[in-house]
Amino acid sequence: MKNNLLAIFCFVCCAIVTQLCTQRVWAQTASAGMTLEQANAVKSIKIANLDKDTYFKSGGFILDRYEERPAYVFTYSDGITRKIYLYKIFSAADTKDLGLLAIYQNGKTNEVKPFVIPGANGDRKAWDAYIDDLKYVGEKEPGLMSTLGFVLSREMANLMAGGGGKSEDGDKKKEEYNFCFAADAPVTMPNGTEKAIRDIKAGDVVVGYNAQTKSLAPTRVTKVEIHTGEFKLAGVWLASMNELTAGTSSALVAPVLLEATANHPVLTAAGRKALGDVKAGDVLYRYDATAKGVVAYNVVRTEAAVRSTKQVYNLVTESGAYLIGETVVLDK
Known part of the structure; x- marks a missing residue:
């Protein structure tokens, strides 16, 4: 019962923080609305080397490491190292800002779990798919929800403190x-x-x-x-x-x-x-x-x-x- 309550708490925290984060980040720019088809396409992209592949194009999308940050690394008492990688998602055709890709990696199995987080203007179905992933994938992978919740909360705190992604001359230019x-x-x-x-x-x-x-x-x-x-x-x-x-x-x-x-x-x-x-x-x-x-x-x-x-x-x-x-x- 205690574990179930903790899982529910982490799920709710992830959902709330994600929504606040996307509203704050992507509402500042004219982002395109991510569709469910686009979300599924991004989720299927295979990244050969998560530590080295910080910027690349695939399947009509540009993936750019969020703020050029390395992975968030967590080592729990079970001895398993867990990592979270964040990428910004852009449309390759017009470089429109679509959302965020969060990738969880289990250091013991090397298995990865992608979470596609639509921008504030994302289609409702794309958001529903993300929420479903939080619930059903998170329930099967111990440590996933707490690490993802921490990372998104940390990024939200950074945004509220005045950081978060703007260079001295504003957002990255399309060119x-x-x-x-x-x-x-x-x-x-x-x-x-x-x-x-x-x-x-x-x-x-x-x-x-x-x-x-x-x-x-x-x-x-x-x-x-x-x-x-x-x-x-x-x-x-x-x-x-x-x-x-x-x-x-x-x-x-x-x-x-x-x-x-x-x-x-x-x-x-x-x-x-x-x-x-x-x-x-x-x-x-x-x-x-x-x-x-x-x-x-x-x-x-x-x-x-x-x-x-x-x-x-x-x-x-x-x-x-x-x-x-x-x-x-x-x-x-």
Whole structure:
């Protein structure tokens, strides 16, 4: 009887705190209403590494770790470590704020339980599904309700204390989630020509890159993403490593410019990096016709804002990488 009362108390606390939290957080922004279908789709998303996968796209959604926080960790007297991970949910098509994903993990079994919490404007059926999950899943997993209740209560207390999620310049801007290139960015085609990214269509075949074999190969475009707004493009200037070490008699070629939104990932010698995080001295890779493959290029200069544009494009490819201006860039 005592355990049943405790479970009921935790359930009621979770429901009340969640409702207050969503009203306070998402009512501050023009959030879209999450549907039951969307809630079920988010709940079915599998996250490969909860500790490392803090931001990614899947199934038409963007999942972004809430306030970039690590997991909440609890160790009870039974010796089992329990964790709660929080992600913000956005629609990938228009970056509308949809709600929150809370993931419970049992450290003994490694089993995870997802809870999709709709935003304040969420459909009633989506809210009903969340309440059902609290009741029926929570009853079967000891420790789940108390950990989830604590986390949501803690976040609510932080919001009421004046914290909670706004940066110095307000909420995250939509363009922070748009990883893209200007409309005239040249995509390298298998026949050696280039085509403006605005003219690429889903189903087209472009030059891709296999990071494991370090080789170029044709790859199919599965999706073209287009965003309209006001976007600043960062730039890096690249020079061949051979030119940097050539003798004074060699004719130097002007550095090549690669520009994209600052968060678009590129392939560097150190691995995947956002373009805005690339520094002078870093190494990127470009296609070389003579070598019939990619060669190392050194970053000789960077610029945070080369120009602005009102429309940006991104490709999703089967290989996960393609060439812009013959430079290897990665899918977001």
